[in-house]
Amino acid sequence: VYYGQCSEIFRINHGFMPIVVEAVNLSNYISWISNKLNE
Helix, strand or coil: CEEEECCCCCCCCHHHCEEEECCCCHHHHHHHHHHHHCC
């Protein structure tokens, strides 16, 4: 899991928006995408 902060400023306080990225293996990602497409 990686944590960060938005580097773009579109609106008020947008630059303070937190970001969380979870790195997963390819098979888990493909499964997640497949489930999202079938929702």
